[in-house]
Amino acid sequence: MELSRREFLKLSGATTVGIFVFEALGSERALAATPRVFLVKKRIGETTTICPYDASGCGFIVGAEGDTITNIEGDPDHPINRGAACAKGASLSQLHTVDGKINPRRLTKVLYRKPGGTEWETKSWDWAIDQIARKMKATRDSTWVSQDELGYTVNRTDGIASVGGAALDNEECYLLVEMLRTMGMVYVEHQARI
Numbered sequence: 001m002e003l004s005r006r007e008f009l010k011l012s013g014a015t016t017v018g019i020f021v022f023e024a025l026g027s028e029r030a031l032a033a034t035p036r037v038f039l040v041k042k043r044i045g046e047t048t049t050i051c052p053y054d055a056s057g058c059g060f061i062v063g064a065e066g067d068t069i070t071n072i073e074g075d076p077d078h079p080i081n082r083g084a085a086c087a088k089g090a091s092l093s094q095l096h097t098v099d100g101k102i103n104p105r106r107l108t109k110v111l112y113r114k115p116g117g118t119e120w121e122t123k124s125w126d127w128a129i130d131q132i133a134r135k136m137k138a139t140r141d142s143t144w145v146s147q148d149e150l151g152y153t154v155n156r157t158d159g160i161a162s163v164g165g166a167a168l169d170n171e172e173c174y175l176l177v178e179m180l181r182t183m184g185m186v187y188v189e190h191q192a193r194i
């Protein structure tokens with residue numbers, strides 16, 4: 001069907017009026033309808049978190065009751081995923097809770113395998129933190145560079161590097177980098193940037 005410019009404008013105007021009438025009637029009906037009431041029967045503490053799986057850094061809302069996670073869903077206010085979740089993110093609760101119980105496969109202790117060893121040994125957190133501190137200090141001391149080849153004072157270690165994980169949020173990254181720079185580290189990377 002061929003339309004003249006005048007006929008086209010008339011048709012567009014009629015369609016627009018039709019849409020406004022439809023919208024207005026629809027809104028009125030919606031306002032007149034009885035609002036549905038959802039009763040909250042459980043006390044659920046909700047908090048926000050960042051997905052630890054990959055560098056996208058999607059935001060989630062976690063609902064918990066006691067030490068059990070009752071629900072995890074995409075955070076609609078998060079600027080990255082806006083409420084969406086991929087298959088991995090949607091299964092996030094299983095990192096902690098499976099069938100209403102704490103996931104029995106969740107690691108809760110430090111497992112250590114010594115150099116050349118074939119078995120995992122269970123260690124305490126105090127032992128692990130002490131070991132990490134000792135090894136970092138020893139490596140930093142043995143690789144410390146006070147001056148570069150041109151004689152400039154640099155005070156750095158070239159023997160330690162850091163790769164941050166995607167689960168770290170901005171504030172955690174800030175604190176981590178403050179600590180690493182204070183120790184004289186210059187090789188600092190983050191999974192989200194790689």
Ligand code: SF4
Binds near residue numbers: 052053054055056088
């Ligand atoms: S929800 Fe999916 S895409 Fe988003 S950070 Fe987690 S694994 Fe990555």
